[in-house]
Amino acid sequence: MSALAAQAISTGRLDLLPLRVEHAEEMAAVLSDPALYAFIGGAPDTRRDLRSRYRRITAGSPDPAVSWLNWVIRLREESCLTGTVQATVGPSGHGTVAEVAWVVGVPWQGRGIAVEAARGLVDWLCGLPVHTVVAHIHPEHRASAAVATAAGLTPTDAWHDGEVRWQRSNGR
Numbered sequence: 402m403s404a405l406a407a408q409a410i411s412t413g414r415l416d417l418l419p420l421r422v423e424h425a426e427e428m429a430a431v432l433s434d435p436a437l438y439a440f441i442g443g444a445p446d447t448r449r450d451l452r453s454r455y456r457r458i459t460a461g462s463p464d465p466a467v468s469w470l471n472w473v474i475r476l477r478e479e480s481c482l483t484g485t486v487q488a489t490v491g492p493s494g495h496g497t498v499a500e501v502a503w504v505v506g507v508p509w510q511g512r513g514i515a516v517e518a519a520r521g522l523v524d525w526l527c528g529l530p531v532h533t534v535v536a537h538i539h540p541e542h543r544a545s546a547a548v549a550t551a552a553g554l555t556p557t558d559a560w561h562d563g564e565v566r567w568q569r570s571n572g573r
Contacts, residue, residue: 404461405468405490405529412521414478415514417486420459420471425452427482428473431506440539441504467491474505474518483509486522488534496532503548510544519552527571534571537564 407419418424429448438444446454462469470488475481484505490497501522505515523534536554538545540563546556549567559566 404465405470407470407472410472410521410525412517414476415517415521416475416477417472417518417521418475420455420473422452422455422459424473424482425455431482431484434507436507437504440542474514476509476514483514484518486518488522488526490531497530498533498535499526499531500535502536515548516551519548523552523569531571534569536567537561538567539564
């Protein structure tokens with residue numbers, strides 16, 4: 402598979418927009434609540450650190466067989482960014498795999514935004530030659546497990562760095 406590029410994805414209420422360095426300004430505020438890091442670890446980035454991180458991410462993977470795809474989530478009705486979704490797509494022993502993740506800022510949680518964004522992302526990936534979509538979720542993170550379930554992923558018996566591997570096979 403040749404390198405992929407993130408494309409705009411629209412859902413009922415959301416626009417998933419390919420990540421740009423300029424998004425760091427607004428996203429620093431979206432991602433500023435320390436509660437977001439309870440399960441994934443770390444701490445909020447400063448605007449400067451987030452700009453630097455976005456610069457590295459948007460430059461792409463150094464491995465030509467792997468594509469880094471990143472989007473910001475824009476809530477159309479409020480015309481604001483609310484979080485991110487991402488996919489790392491590359492080869493595996495069983496076809497192409499997309500490892501996905503999502504995060505929605507605390508003020509927008511509980512409104513179905515993560516579910517809608519994850520579904521949009523997974524549906525888009527399943528339209529590509531992607532065999533399996535995978536997410537790694539902390540076993541106590543019930544909200545993320547609910548998002549994964551809504552996106553069609555199911556938990557497996559496999560663990561990675563203390564998280565449960567969830568997956569959806571695309572049958573390709």
